[in-house]
Amino acid sequence: MEYIETKCDPFKYLGETKLLHALGLIVRDDYRGHKLGSRILAARKPLCLSQGINATATVLTGPASQISAERSGFEKNCVISLKELADQGLNYPSDENWVTNLGVMVKKWDSSCPRVWDSWEVDDTKWTIQDLPPEDENAALDILIKYFLKDEVLCRISNLLEDPVSLQSITEFWRISMSQRMCLACYNEVDGKKTLVGMNVCVVDSAEERFPTIEIEGDAWINVYKAMVYIETKCDPFKYLGETKLLHALGLIVKDDYRGHKLGSRILAARKPLALSQGLNATATVFTGPASQISAERSGFETICVVSLKELADQGLNYPSDENRVIKLMVKRFK
Structure with a gap:
């Protein structure tokens, strides 16, 4: 020792x-x-x-x-x-x-936390993007399960919500990711009442060892995870950006009744101060749907690899042989 x-x-x-x-x-x-x-x-x-x-x-x-x-x-x-x-x-x-x-x-949770990365007011509503505090992890998981899994393209096609083993495994994956204390949380505050309305599960990832190193279980979750591994194997974001560590993310979501305020773009933009605070110079994410891809592009992300659902199907994964629907590996440099 x-x-x-x-x-x-x-x-x-x-x-x-x-x-x-x-x-x-x-x-x-x-x-x-x-x-x-x-x-x-x-x-x-x-x-x-x-x-x-x-x-x-x-x-x-x-x-x-x-x-x-x-x-x-x-x-x-x-x-x-x-x-x-x-x-x-x-x-x-x-x-x-x-x-x-x-x-x-990995990261201290001290008196400086939660740190606020963005805040603004519209009429009588205050919006804040900050660190996700430990006491709100369960609420965040509820949002991911209720909204993200039904909306995200690969999860929806794979029927992940209908697979109990996959649901348990991806929930554990998110829970471990949250333990790094790198997740972004978006709050709405009206008359002093603060409500968690959106979030982005972010982790510090290393080229040498990916986080979290947890077993991926369940046919549906394996199907989703292998698609993301495939596109990042095809174009390694660490090599492309020349970085040994990146801010990776899996799970950007805003609750249905709070959409239309461009909160997704705000959350994506908040990755910059979060990343720089940890000495990270770039971020990378697989964006799977047209709306998230457009939002990422508006936030300054660059597409470095495009894979169609047909290509995923050709790799033996359980997706429709559709050339028109694509997932994109997108990156953004902060320095």
Whole structure:
């Protein structure tokens, strides 16, 4: 443990003088399967903040604990194999496949959050685009399930809402994505009442390791996910932009009764200050419908790859053989 923390000092990485460290997370055998590990990890946040500590770091040694930590919003800051430990003269098998991770919180949620990225007033209505706070995650998931899954082209064609396994898997995907604290939330405020009306699920993605690394389950969700993987394999946005990290997004939606105010374009524009605050120079997204593609173009996005539903069908995916309906991989540079 000392070796991995020497290799990548979590204090320097996080810019902190104090951290919540841990050694020993365990659940009794007969109580496993209830995601108690993830709950215990999540409980570190209020514990930390009660002591004025902004972040936590842990050496995670097994696959199960590593998966649990990722689901709770931890980032792999450093990875070493047992072979590397053996090469240091320690008594471990020379195994390159078994790895140990140093996990750290990706983004601090402190007194500066939620940060407001855009705000404006029209008549007696105030609009705000800000960080999505943890207490509104369930409301955000409800919006994604109720509105995004019925409207988004690939999800609708794949009948994702009718596939319980897919619905559970994509919900977990979104929940883990939200743990990065990079999602944009749009609020409407009238007479002091603030309502979440739209959002964009954003994550910091690395060319070396995509986030979140969660198993994609369910025929419909696999069908949707493989379409997005295919277009990004055809034209790698990291290589195209010359960047090692990007702001990626999956899930831009505005509730039906709040459409017509160009909130989608406003949310897209808010990616710029969000990205720059994290040292990111560009963003990339697969836009699947004509309306979102037009909105992205108006917001300064550039199309770098176009794939028709017919091409997806030719790849063995479950889409109609339609040459006229296309998905677009679009990017925008901020610097």
